[in-house]
Amino acid sequence: MFGLKFSSALFSALLAFVPLAAHSEVTTEVFCFRSYEGKPINFEFRTYYDSVAKWSGAGVKYSKSKKAIGLVHRSTEQEELVYGRPYQYTTTWVEVVDGALTGEYQMVTQGGRVDAMTYTNYKSAKKYSFENDYDVDSKPETGCQW
Numbered sequence: 001m002f003g004l005k006f007s008s009a010l011f012s013a014l015l016a017f018v019p020l021a022a023h024s025e026v027t028t029e030v031f032c033f034r035s036y037e038g039k040p041i042n043f044e045f046r047t048y049y050d051s052v053a054k055w056s057g058a059g060v061k062y063s064k065s066k067k068a069i070g071l072v073h074r075s076t077e078q079e080e081l082v083y084g085r086p087y088q089y090t091t092t093w094v095e096v097v098d099g100a101l102t103g104e105y106q107m108v109t110q111g112g113r114v115d116a117m118t119y120t121n122y123k124s125a126k127k128y129s130f131e132n133d134y135d136v137d138s139k140p141e142t143g144c145q146w
Helices: 002-017
Strands: 026-035 041-050 055-062 069-079 088-097 100-110 113-121 127-132
Touching (some): 026 113
Antiparallel strands (some): 026 041, 026 127, 041 055, 069 088, 088 100, 100 113, 113 127
16 A cells, blocks of 8 residues: 555656656648549548657548548658749658558649649559649638538
């Protein structure tokens, strides 16, 4: 009984004098994409980044679906198109469905703008192009309000 009380008191004292682990906030960005070729396709693209853990993740949720699809970061390439201007970044995310790699999303950004977004389905090799719809209201708490 003495050991349990002592351990509890020691733990409480340590909490008072030892700072807890650094607070880490995960930043979330939400983009709303729309396809204008053929039948319209809308999807929400979310990215997550933890600066302390140096971890990033992403997911897509199509407007007619209830489930999000997880994405794994494959690569980010940067290119200086014009000296002194913001770099252009091309980021590739791999789609994972039921443990299988089923496609990839590639987003091209420069500064605060998304210049291009494509999806390539691995099975059919079909490539789809999307545009960021800046008119759609989006927040991390609510997502794209189609």
